[in-house]
Amino acid sequence: MQDLLFDFISKYISLTEDEKNTLISLDIFRSEKKGSILLKAGQKTKNSYFVLKGCIRAYYILDGEEKTTAFYTEMEGLTPPCVTNKTPSEYYISCVEDTILTVSNTDMEVEVNSKFPKFEIMCRILSEELLAKERINFDEFKTSSPEQRYLNLLQKRPDLIQRVPQYQLASYLGIKPQSLSRLRARILEKSKT
Amino acid sequence: MQDLLFDFISKYISLTEDEKNTLISLDIFRSEKKGSILLKAGQKTKNSYFVLKGCIRAYYILDGEEKTTAFYTEMEGLTPPCVTNKTPSEYYISCVEDTILTVSNTDMEVEVNSKFPKFEIMCRILSEELLAKERINFDEFKTSSPEQRYLNLLQKRPDLIQRVPQYQLASYLGIKPQSLSRLRARILEKSKT
DNA sequence: TAAAATCGTTCACTTAAGTTAAGAAATGAT
DNA sequence: ATCATTTCTTAACTTAAGTGAACGATTTTA
Structure with missing residues (x-):
């Protein structure tokens, strides 16, 4: 399971065994049942999620209605806006299927980034890529x-x-x-x- | 005009005079007339844009119709997906008003990032922020x-x-x-x- | 296993957006 | 200042999405 994560990372930077072990020692791998809720609206969190197997979704509850706005499946990751903005979450995150994922938090990332500067670079490239994708998706939706x-x-x-x-x-x-x-x-x- | 840029950057990192001069020496400031086209669909570019004064827009031409998908005004920046993906641009960028902006390219950014690692950090934070904003916008649009x-x-x-x-x-x-x-x-x- | 809850589909009706066209208003060019 | 072009609005008609309700089918749970 861990190899799935390392294969993904290897697309961006190469890791030494030492670095891999540091990551493993953070104990970020989780197994979640279908339907389990990872984050609730109103909660604060520093957690980011990365799906190794399965599917999670983000949804709002507006006027008592569920509004699903995103799905994340294998090799897709999500840092909820509430982490970046340091505000309570506007939405829920739950598992559409039994899901194996990593749960990391901002503090870990800060620590890893300062230990291994190449992580910083990977994060930048990743979020630039995600931003580009997100914009294209949005544009397609609008048009x-x-x-x-x-x-x-x-x-x-x-x-x-x-x-x-x-x-x-x-x-x-x-x-x-x-x-x-x-x-x-x-x-x-x-x-x- | 340059101070507008430096004020913006100072929200993320602090620059020495030396670093500021390096930026200025890159000669990135441009003045564009209303209606002028910065990027055409089909073109390849490495350019990113940051609006100091005025307004630019991104638009597709689909079935002969203009479809505007984004506006960028004062203190907003844009790296078109085609830069990140190294593909020809899907859309046009033009000036809604007379506009003063910076035009930087990937090579410059790589150079500056390697000279001043804190730039790398600013870029990461910036794109994470933009991604969070973009997602919230998209969610609002959908719902x-x-x-x-x-x-x-x-x-x-x-x-x-x-x-x-x-x-x-x-x-x-x-x-x-x-x-x-x-x-x-x-x-x-x-x-x- | 039976009852309850959830989910997907269908229908009739309402509301709003797409389409086509025409004309008024504003803008730009000579 | 006038003409041409572009932009905005209005209107009538078409198409598709929203709404409320009903009915199986599936899934959950007691």
Whole structure:
């Protein structure tokens, strides 16, 4: 399991055995059951999450309704805005499936960064990459209709449509579950003719 | 004008006179006329932009239609995804107003980062902050209707509504110009009664 | 295993955004 | 100052999403 993390890191920097051991000694690996909640709205946390196996989601509860805004699957990581902003979290994070992940906190990262400056570089590159991706995603979302967004998702993350409940997908696409049902029926109808 | 940049940087790290002079010697300050295009779709670039005065926008041309997805005003910076991904740009960047900005490129940044490691740290913090902001923005966009988005914009960036043409705002809100007009009329109507 | 809760789909109806077109208002150019 | 272009608004019509409700199907839990 740890190797999954090291393989990921090796795309950015190379680690000595010594450095690997330092990471392992931090005891960041966790195993979580489907449905377990990692973070609640209103809570403060310094934790970042990195999914090794499984799927977690971020969701708001607005007017009593769950609004899912993001999914993180294998080799995807998340530092909630509340960590960066030092504010209480606006949203919940929970496990869509049984999930194995790393949970690290800001203090650890500060420590590791000062011990191994190349970590700092990896973090910079990673967040630049994530920012670029996030912007492209946002742009695609803005410039397309719900139907196009769904078809786009079908292309880009077909696994999500299988492993995630429809009502969570719906808000991820910015619509209601009923609209997603209808939209899917519409697409099916089109593809018949 | 340079002081605007240094004031901004001073929020993250403190610079010696020596370091400031190194930055100035890079000759990154530019003055651009309203309407001038900084980047075209299809072009490759290593340039990042930081607005000191004025406003620039990013827009796609899809099916012959302009789709504006972002505005950057005073003290906001942009590294286009094409720089991070080393791919041709998907979008255009142009000046909404006469604009004074800095234009830096990846090579400069690499050089400065290796000369002054604290720059690396600033870049990491900056992109983490921007990523957190971008995610919150995206979440708000997903979880609200066009009307709510407009009202939200009115709260958060009232200046934009003044300084930017409606048709650009419309696609920024994910709708057509006609819909924005109608939506504004609807809001005005409501506030009367 | 039975009852309860959750989830997905369908339907009828309402509301709002997309589309097409026309004209007024503002802006820019000669 | 006038003409041309661009931008904004309005309107009628079409299309799609929101809403509320009902009904199986699936999953959970007692």
